[in-house]
Amino acid sequence: MSTQAPEAAQARVLAGRKVEQAGVLRGSGSRRARRRGAQVAGLVWLAPALFVLAVFVYWPLIENVAFSFLKWNIYNGEQTFVGLDNYANLASDPVFWRALGNNVWYAGLSIVFQVFGSLVLAAIVESLRNERWRKVFRGIYFIPSAISLTVAGLLFYFIYQPQTGLLNVFLQNLGLGQFSQAWLGRENTAIFAVIAMSQWQGFGYSVLLFSVALQRIPQELYEAAQLDGVGPVRRFFSLSAPLVREMTGLMVIVTISGAFQVFNEVMVMTSGGPNNASQVLGTWLYHAGFVTNDFGSAAAIGVAIFVITLVLAMAQLAYSRKRRVEW
Amino acid sequence: MVTLLRLGRGVRGAAVWALLLALLLVVLYPLVWMVGNALKTNAQVFNDPFGLPTSLLWPNFATAWNQGVGEFVLTSVSLTALATLATELISVWAAYGLTRVNIPLNRQLTVAVLAGLMLAPTVALVPLVKMFQGLGLYNTFLGLLCLYTAFRIPFTAFLMRAYMLDLPREVDEAAALDGASTAATFWRIILPMSTPIIAATVVLNVLQDWNEYLFAMVFTSGTGVETLPVGLADMMSKNGTQYPVVFAGMVMAALPMVILFFVCQRYFVRGLAGGVGK
Numbered sequence: 001m002s003t004q005a006p007e008a009a010q011a012r013v014l015a016g017r018k019v020e021q022a023g024v025l026r027g028s029g030s031r032r033a034r035r036r037g038a039q040v041a042g043l044v045w046l047a048p049a050l051f052v053l054a055v056f057v058y059w060p061l062i063e064n065v066a067f068s069f070l071k072w073n074i075y076n077g078e079q080t081f082v083g084l085d086n087y088a089n090l091a092s093d094p095v096f097w098r099a100l101g102n103n104v105w106y107a108g109l110s111i112v113f114q115v116f117g118s119l120v121l122a123a124i125v126e127s128l129r130n131e132r133w134r135k136v137f138r139g140i141y142f143i144p145s146a147i148s149l150t151v152a153g154l155l156f157y158f159i160y161q162p163q164t165g166l167l168n169v170f171l172q173n174l175g176l177g178q179f180s181q182a183w184l185g186r187e188n189t190a191i192f193a194v195i196a197m198s199q200w201q202g203f204g205y206s207v208l209l210f211s212v213a214l215q216r217i218p219q220e221l222y223e224a225a226q227l228d229g230v231g232p233v234r235r236f237f238s239l240s241a242p243l244v245r246e247m248t249g250l251m252v253i254v255t256i257s258g259a260f261q262v263f264n265e266v267m268v269m270t271s272g273g274p275n276n277a278s279q280v281l282g283t284w285l286y287h288a289g290f291v292t293n294d295f296g297s298a299a300a301i302g303v304a305i306f307v308i309t310l311v312l313a314m315a316q317l318a319y320s321r322k323r324r325v326e327w
Numbered sequence: 328m329v330t331l332l333r334l335g336r337g338v339r340g341a342a343v344w345a346l347l348l349a350l351l352l353v354v355l356y357p358l359v360w361m362v363g364n365a366l367k368t369n370a371q372v373f374n375d376p377f378g379l380p381t382s383l384l385w386p387n388f389a390t391a392w393n394q395g396v397g398e399f400v401l402t403s404v405s406l407t408a409l410a411t412l413a414t415e416l417i418s419v420w421a422a423y424g425l426t427r428v429n430i431p432l433n434r435q436l437t438v439a440v441l442a443g444l445m446l447a448p449t450v451a452l453v454p455l456v457k458m459f460q461g462l463g464l465y466n467t468f469l470g471l472l473c474l475y476t477a478f479r480i481p482f483t484a485f486l487m488r489a490y491m492l493d494l495p496r497e498v499d500e501a502a503a504l505d506g507a508s509t510a511a512t513f514w515r516i517i518l519p520m521s522t523p524i525i526a527a528t529v530v531l532n533v534l535q536d537w538n539e540y541l542f543a544m545v546f547t548s549g550t551g552v553e554t555l556p557v558g559l560a561d562m563m564s565k566n567g568t569q570y571p572v573v574f575a576g577m578v579m580a581a582l583p584m585v586i587l588f589f590v591c592q593r594y595f596v597r598g599l600a601g602g603v604g605k
Contacts, residue, residue, distance in 0.1 A: 039431050042509070045424025048417045049440055049480055056477035057443050060451035060458065067453055121350070124343055137347055139589065140354055146588040147358075147581035148538030150556035154563060154577055155361050158570070164373050166360060173377075204354070205599075212596060232339070261447040264540040268560050282449045282541075289453050290545065299453045306450040313445040 061306070067299035086300040096301070099272075099279040102191045106198070106280065107259035113199040114206045115251045121203070122210035123240045127232060138211055141204030149201060153268035156197040160184050160269075187277035190270050194278060198265055206251060213247040214240060249319055257312040260305060281305050361581075365574035372570045391575040398551070399558035400579065406468065406554060407536040410475035414532055415525060418480050422487035423513050427499055437488075443481030448474075448541055459546060468552050474542045479535060483528045486598065490524035491517065527598030530591045534584055555580045 068087070071080045090096045125137045144152055159166040160183040168180035183193040217240065225235050241248070263282035266272060272279035272287060279287070281301060289298030364372050365387055366380040392400075424430055425437050455474070456465065464470030494517065502512040543554040553561065559580060563573050588595060 039429055042424060042428040042430040045420045045428055045513075046430065046436055046440070049421035049484060050436070052417060052473070052477045053440065053443055053480060056455070056473055057446060057451065057481075060454035061446060063454035063457075064450060124347065137351065139592065140351055142588065143358065143585055144354060146534065146584040148540065148556050148584070150538065150540045150560060151577045151581050154559060154573070155357055157563075158364075158574075159357060159360075164376050166357070166376055169376050200353070200357075208596065209599060212599070261449060263449060264556075267540070267544070285449055285452065286545070289456075295453050295457075302450045302453060305447055309447050309450075310445060 064299050064302045064306070067295060068303050070296045070299075072295045082296065086296045089297060090300050090304070095276045095279055095284060098276065099281050099284040100304075102278060102280050103260050103262065105191060106195055106262055107256045109192075109195050110199065110202070110255045110259055111252055114202050115248065115255055117199075118203050118206035119210050119241065119244070119248060120236070122207045122214055123236050125207065126211055126214045134211075138204075138208055141207050143204065144201045145205040147201075149198075149264040150268050152197060152201045153194075153265040156193075156200075157184065157269050160193050184270050184278075185274055187274055190274060190278035191266075191280075194265055194269050197269070198262075201265075209251070210244060210247060213244040217243045250316070253312055253316045253319065257309055257316075260308050260312070358581075361574055362578055365571055365578045367571050369569060369571055372574075387571045387575040388579065390569075391572045391579065394572060395553075395558055395562060396555070396576045396579055399553055399555040399576075402468070402552060402558075403537060403555040403580075406471055406475065407533055410472055410479070410536045411529055411532045413472070413476040414479040414483050415529060417476065418483035418528070419487055419518065419521065419525065420513075421480070421484045422491050423517055425484075425488055426491040427494075427512070427517060428509055440484050441481055441488075443478070444485065448478055452541075452545060456545065465546060466548050466550065466552060470546055471542060471552065471554070474546065475536050475539060478542075479532050483532060486528055487521065487524055490521060494520055523594075523597070526591070527594045530587065530594045531598045533587065537584055 069081060069083060071082045071085070072078070121141075125134055128134050128137075162168060162180075162182040162185065165183075167183065171177060171180045181189065183189050221239060221243075222235070225239055230238070261282060262280045263286070266278060266280050266283045267286070270278045272283045276284075281304065285298050285301040285305070288294050288301060360376075363380050364376075366385070371378065371380065421440055425433065425440065430436065459465040459470050462470075464473065498516055498520070499512055502516055507515070538556060539554070540556045540560075543557045544560075547553055547557060555576075559573065559576050562576060
């Protein structure tokens, strides 16, 4: 999962809240009396952002939908309207479904490790008495998230190498040689090897975010729990976890959304192989467009990704709105 | 009874530390291995993957640098710097316009700027390639600069907007009373007051732009505009037998961001946590 997705999603959650505040500010005082001309002149501040976004973000998105109805060769420029053919082809394409399934695996395993695993880990780290050790663990766990998915992917490509890779040599040294294998070269292990790398790369990021959330819990609550003789396990389940559940819910949605946008690590480590076993939607889109030169199908896959991520974004907005009412 | 309890606590404490330290090892060992391999000979990488480097071949770094990493670094540094600068400027203007200037259709324009948060870059890939080929931006530095800048605006503007909404209203009013124009108020007052959020978003944008792979891979074809991530992936496929050199390149790509994180950890956390449950 790229680090961009979670931050963007957190941003979305607050977006709704802030719009309301803006409304309040806008209506205040003498500003309303300003001339209309001065108002329009104010748009100058927004013009660059709106222009750049319209040209490079929103327009391509609209075009993409139009392209998904075409049979189109980008190199000789031939375009034919084919209606829903591209979508029908996708529906009967086993690799598309396999890619979608891999995205689902990605989401599921990331929720287990990067959301719930990281939550437990963050709670453990935050329960340490020594502030310096807390900092050390948080900081070092985060390092893989600072190095790019590309570098991490290349690194694990070497670690997974059949003969000289760290993992197999390690297994052999432990006497578990029978488990050593070509992790990225076998159809049934490739995607899971990539997902495992992604957990390594991303868990420290979630730990950091959960730590921030846990630090916001008032210390008095912990002191009260301690006076009542509540042990650490019960404290986690009846105090820490419920009090950061907003963050947890957010992370779940963010993680799923990120899992459907996966591209870098798969591209670097397997390019979707062997035999398309580790394709995900993003790499299958790339393959359709830039390897088999079928841009209509690529656009249709793009629409599929768009719909999935849009639904998740809506879920997120609804979730944050619901939470807002409860506060 | 008391001793039993204390013993139980001790065991649990030991288990906790064992877990935390084991994970520390899982995180650090591959990274140390990466640095170690960058210092080995090719033969040692293959024959003794676990061993410490016997030779400390710093020249591997020079070789990597001369075999293209130098150019990748130059491209990545200038792209990251310019794209971050452009994103910051455009976003801070937009945030100012949305929060402190009286403009028509404020609500709709806010949505127009922030809705980009919902879009995955992959979705726009095909039309962007077509557009860039038409505009002559395909395989150019300028093309990547446009994409990097544009796709980071919604998030950056979002954080800045949230921050500026919390700045006291009286500041602008005082400036207006002193006869300052909207522009003067921005440059002399609001911009300086926003430095904390600017610092936070700069750190996040630098990290993202430096590590970006999708656009850099799709929109370049290996001539002079390769960024570090793309160049390294390329180097590995072409240079498959000179592993230490590839590892040296990876270290050079990773190290600046690790240092950036540790130096700017405070801003980092502020930026990341900026959207979360205030």
